[in-house]
Amino acid sequence: MAIKSQRAQRRTDALSKERIVDMAVRILDSEGESALTFRALTAGLATGFGAIYWHVADKEELLTAATDHVLTRVMTGVAENTDPREAIRAIALAIFDTVEMHPWVGAQISREPWQSTMPQILENIVRQLQALGLSKQAQLSSASVLMNYFIGVAAQISANVCLLSRDTDRSALLAHRAERVGHPQGTYPVPHLAAALPPDRVNRKEFLAGVELIQLGIATQT
Amino acid sequence: MAIKSQRAQRRTDALSKERIVDMAVRILDSEGESALTFRALTAGLATGFGAIYWHVADKEELLTAATDHVLTRVMTGVAENTDPREAIRAIALAIFDTVEMHPWVGAQISREPWQSTMPQILENIVRQLQALGLSKQAQLSSASVLMNYFIGVAAQISANVCLLSRDTDRSALLAHRAERVGHPQGTYPVPHLAAALPPDRVNRKEFLAGVELIQLGIATQT
DNA sequence: ACCTGAACACCGTTCAAGT
């Protein structure tokens, strides 16, 4: 009933960029990146192509807006007035959890790293590094390592989710992997390691261990 | 003349996966990722679609094969019997230079990190970390940080090259960036930093500084 | 076994036309 009255309203409430982005995020979350087409959008919003293109220039702009929307909501308020090391840890975890909840964000981050919210996150990290008393030079390389580590992990998570959703079962994926890994160069010293290390689901604990390793490196710069 | 005789031969020398991959690499290098279509391939090889699909299953397989081809050639012989720290440095530089020479490799690496040659590189890195005497646990997180840093940088390089080739001139790109960065959250403490840090061309020196920072972190684990 | 090329399904995007 509530739905029906909303449907009746649908010509009353104007189409806005916000509503388009909301629908895009809903589609991306529920059916994955390949399901976000302009046709699916027009169907979900009950409009035509032109209506969407009136509010949004591109599919690219739509994707960055969606990423922006999800990331900013998570990043606001994170890392307020705590210890810099803790703040960096909190930022890292916020990114990790977001990408694991919305894998398409990971792909988008690695595709266009400096659009959307990423510059703000970078700036936040730099502020923490400043608080640690690092030199400008050390700030630069430290921030670069942290950001690129995040981007790399994000890309990996979304890639793994993509593979998992395509191949129906795990065993097929692993067989597929072993097959591709096994052959290429003749002798292959530690195949079990290479087959085991690329984790199907990047571990939160492992991710944090990486962050802490980087922080150890940063600590030597203070 | 040499070309003509080669053209006459074209039905004599069989189409092979290797020749297809070679042509793919040539197209990717000269005209970028968006230019690699099956139509361009058939035109370049003077065949039909079916001929290509006979040797190659997918566009995905074609891209991983192309990445494989470029990466293995660079990685073979790198880091033979030197100091582990030097070896890791050499691996890092090899990846960096490859991606800068073939930006599409960067995109592919971040899209499918564990197909193609990446597992071998990972395995090589783990061997170096083993030589440093790290514990299994430390090997894991150290290798993860290094690999993901590489993947993140690779993604960034290819993204920047994409942007640069799309926007004709640099100033337009920077203005575009400043516009997107300036607004989003009201106050924005260090805007010049955020505008300056995302480097249009990721610096080799900065990249190496990051590697060394990570190595400092690794050194605390020994 | 290996190759050809018309045909199919499906994209993003445009644009004349409506309100």
Add this chain to the structure above:
DNA sequence: ACCTGAACACCGTTCAAGT
């Protein structure tokens, strides 16, 4: 100003047909 939807250009992929 804002919306509609047919139409366009361009993909990856298939497949009946050839050699």
